[in-house]
Amino acid sequence: AQSVTQPDIHITVSEGASLELRCNYSYGATPYLFWYVQSPGQGLQLLLKYFSGDTLVQGIKGFEAEFKRSQSSFNLRKPSVHWSDAAEYFCAVVIWGKLQFGAGTQVVVTP
Amino acid sequence: DGGITQSPKYLFRKEGQNVTLSCEQNLNHDAMYWYRQDPGQGLRLIYYSQIVNDFQKGDIAEGYSVSREKKESFPLTVTSAQKNPTAFYLCASSTAGKEQYFGPGTRLTVT
Numbered sequence A: 001a002q003s004v005t006q007p008d009i010h011i012t013v014s015e016g017a018s019l020e021l022r023c024n025y026s027y028g029a030t031p032y033l034f035w036y037v038q039s040p041g042q043g044l045q046l047l048l049k050y051f052s053g054d055t056l057v058q059g060i061k062g063f064e065a066e067f068k069r070s071q072s073s074f075n076l077r078k079p080s081v082h083w084s085d086a087a088e089y090f091c092a093v094v095i096w097g098k099l100q101f102g103a104g105t106q107v108v109v110t111p
Numbered sequence B: 001d002g003g004i005t006q007s008p009k010y011l012f013r014k015e016g017q018n019v020t021l022s023c024e025q026n027l028n029h030d031a032m033y034w035y036r037q038d039p040g041q042g043l044r045l046i047y048y049s050q051i052v053n054d055f056q057k058g059d060i061a062e063g064y065s066v067s068r069e070k071k072e073s074f075p076l077t078v079t080s081a082q083k084n085p086t087a088f089y090l091c092a093s094s095t096a097g098k099e100q101y102f103g104p105g106t107r108l109t110v111t
Helices: none
Strands: A010-014 A018-022 A033-038 A045-048 A057-058 A063-068 A071-078 A085-095 A096-103 A103-110 B005-008 B010-013 B019-025 B031-038 B045-051 B055-056 B064-066 B076-078 B086-092 B106-110
Touching: A010 A018, A010 A096, A018 A063, A018 A103, A033 A063, A045 A057, A045 A063, A045 A071, A071 A085, A096 B045, B005 B086, B010 B019, B019 B031, B019 B086, B019 B106, B076 B086
Parallel strands: A010 A103, B010 B106
Antiparallel strands: A018 A071, A033 A045, A033 A085, A057 A063, A063 A071, A085 A096, A085 A103, B005 B019, B019 B076, B031 B045, B031 B086, B045 B055, B064 B076, B086 B106
């Protein structure tokens, strides 16, 4: 059973438009939650993290994410996308002490 | 400059040969990890180590081996027993229970 789900494999967005990437997880307790970004052929860079407290977290590069316990979700948002945001985005969740990754969402930015 | 280095960036080997991938960190992290990344499958954990001279199998350890003789270093050997070794390999490190930081990756091609 997949513990971390990113429903969108591929998203195309216009430069300047808003972006929302979805992430859902299966776990009984409140987990540690992360979003990472990966450019082609590169490692993963941490965008933001949630451990506890305020459910709206701010990250680098103008990204934010909101933890919704009732929906078991941790969606990533950016109000205005730049061409440099084209990359693959991974949601990751610590479940039973192990970091589990979603399959990733590829974001394409059009002019 | 603190970080994680992986070498080489690209590695080519003939089938039947063992190959060792290097991972070094100067972040003073106790825990280190090896992941394999294949298109459309996210990241899968191969091995991890939470302390020097100790390591545990991840989800896909068959055909791989590791050592952890120094805190800074966690080399991965891809053995000839690994049936499908061509992939992108990522090393990560963390302080216990905290977010993982990733190296730039090594792309291994076995023909």
